Amino acid sequence: MSERAGDHARVVIKYLGSKRLLLGPIVAAVKGFGEVERAVDLFSGTSRVGRALKAAGLHVTANDHLAFAATLARCYVAADRARWAGPAEALLAELAETPPRAGYFTQAFCEDARYLQPDNGARVDAIRDAIAARGLPPALEAIALTSLMEAADRVDSTTGVQMAYLKGWARRSFNPLTLRLPALIDGEGEALQLEAEEAAEVDADVAYLDPPYNQHSYLGNYHVWETLVRWDAPETYGVANKRVDCKTYKNPFNSRVRIADALARVVARVRARHLVVSFSDEGNLTRAQLEEMLAERGHVRVLSTDFKRYVGAQIGIFNPSGEKVGKVSHLRNRERLFLVSPDRAAVERAEAAARDAFAAAATRPASARAGDRG
Ligand SMILES: C[S@@+](CC[C@H](N)C(=O)[O-])C[C@H]1O[C@@H](n2cnc3c(N)ncnc32)[C@H](O)[C@@H]1O
Numbered sequence: 468m469s470e471r472a473g474d475h476a477r478v479v480i481k482y483l484g485s486k487r488l489l490l491g492p493i494v495a496a497v498k499g500f501g502e503v504e505r506a507v508d509l510f511s512g513t514s515r516v517g518r519a520l521k522a523a524g525l526h527v528t529a530n531d532h533l534a535f536a537a538t539l540a541r542c543y544v545a546a547d548r549a550r551w552a553g554p555a556e557a558l559l560a561e562l563a564e565t566p567p568r569a570g571y572f573t574q575a576f577c578e579d580a581r582y583l584q585p586d587n588g589a590r591v592d593a594i595r596d597a598i599a600a601r602g603l604p605p606a607l608e609a610i611a612l613t614s615l616m617e618a619a620d621r622v623d624s625t626t627g628v629q630m631a632y633l634k635g636w637a638r639r640s641f642n643p644l645t646l647r648l649p650a651l652i653d654g655e656g657e658a659l660q661l662e663a664e665e666a667a668e669v670d671a672d673v674a675y676l677d678p679p680y681n682q683h684s685y686l687g688n689y690h691v692w693e694t695l696v697r698w699d700a701p702e703t704y705g706v707a708n709k710r711v712d713c714k715t716y717k718n719p720f721n722s723r724v725r726i727a728d729a730l731a732r733v734v735a736r737v738r739a740r741h742l743v744v745s746f747s748d749e750g751n752l753t754r755a756q757l758e759e760m761l762a763e764r765g766h767v768r769v770l771s772t773d774f775k776r777y778v779g780a781q782i783g784i785f786n787p788s789g790e791k792v793g794k795v796s797h798l799r800n801r802e803r804l805f806l807v808s809p810d811r812a813a814v815e816r817a818e819a820a821a822r823d824a825f826a827a828a829a830t831r832p833a834s835a836r837a838g839d840r841g
Pocket of ligand 1 (some may be wrong): 484485512514531578664680685686720
């Protein structure tokens with residue numbers, strides 16, 4: 468596997484709960500268990516973690532039940548750079564020449580709502596239609612869609628979630644949308660779009676679990692990406708112009724009362740011997756609840772660290788008219804990593820490796836950390 472230095476910083480959609488700052492400790496823990504060849508990421512989101520594990524030489528399966536996240540997984544985890552980088556580069560160069568043509572996306576997300584400037588919306592519409600018209604092989608289609616999603620994200624006008632957009636246009640939204648080749652990794656992996664409970668049965672040595680931890684659904688927060696990938700022109704509602712299925716989407720992981728049962732069901736079905744679980748101290752499960760649940764699978768070790776909270780919390784919460792509607796409570800939260808294995812020596816090795824990686828990350832120069840994007 469090969470990866471250029473800094474490549475991980477190029478995986479750029481802004482995503483709540485993205486684990487960019489924890490990549491080192493997570494990879495170190497996974498490898499620290501010892502004799503690990505296959506990993507499965509059951510809630511893969513941006514696929515940053517699966518991508519980092521693949522770059523570290525593991526065979527990775529990444530799963531997420533949303534279509535845009537499964538597309539990121541097909542690009543970063545499943546697609547082999549050696550096979551697809553060349554064709555993808557040629558395809559992106561052709562797509563970049565597509566004449567802009569405003570359609571559903573421009574109307575819904577750039578005029579009725581204001582996530583992107585209409586000029587860029589017309590580019591998105593035209594390129595997305597061109598991708599659909601080509602009948603591409605799945606890997607190439609996923610790379611093109613990822614490139615388009617990331618291009619749109621670089622010129623959006625939000626704080627990083629799509630529950631609202633900024634009152635005035637963000638400065639970056641004035642830049643023209645441009646496609647770049649996603650930072651692919653050599654080797655093949657697997658991408659799934661299943662409920663985590665089903666994906667838990669994938670054959671692997673280590674399972675990584677990073678479930679949603681509060682009431683905000685990822686479908687609601689990233690509905691524009693879901694529509695861009697599904698390209699199904701759904702009916703929308705409200706100021707944020709969300710897909711109408713956001714109203715009926717019910718996920719137990721977003722429910723304070725149902726998450727414990729939902730996560731316990733996934734944990735029980737995990738086929739892998741070792742587990743790594745991420746959970747925030749702001750989530751709907753306490754450290755003690757998680758430790759008790761995970762103890763069913765063996766010895767449990769817990770590591771935690773402080774992180775700056777997401778940008779909405781940094782600057783206050785605003786409604787679409789730019790009025791401050793939420794108060795900043797505190798600016799740091801603690802991310803916990805739970806390491807679990809029936810083999811005590813293995814979990815102790817994983818813990819030591821993750822601690823070393825935390826220490827190394829904490830001493831990285833600020834200039835290197837500033838290159839990371841969330
Ligand atoms: C905290 S995020 C994961 C972030 C990811 N580790 C990263 O670094 O980008 C949780 C993810 O779980 C997905 N998800 C929520 N419920 C799920 C379920 N029942 N089955 C599979 N995926 C689910 C969401 O779509 C979201 O992408």
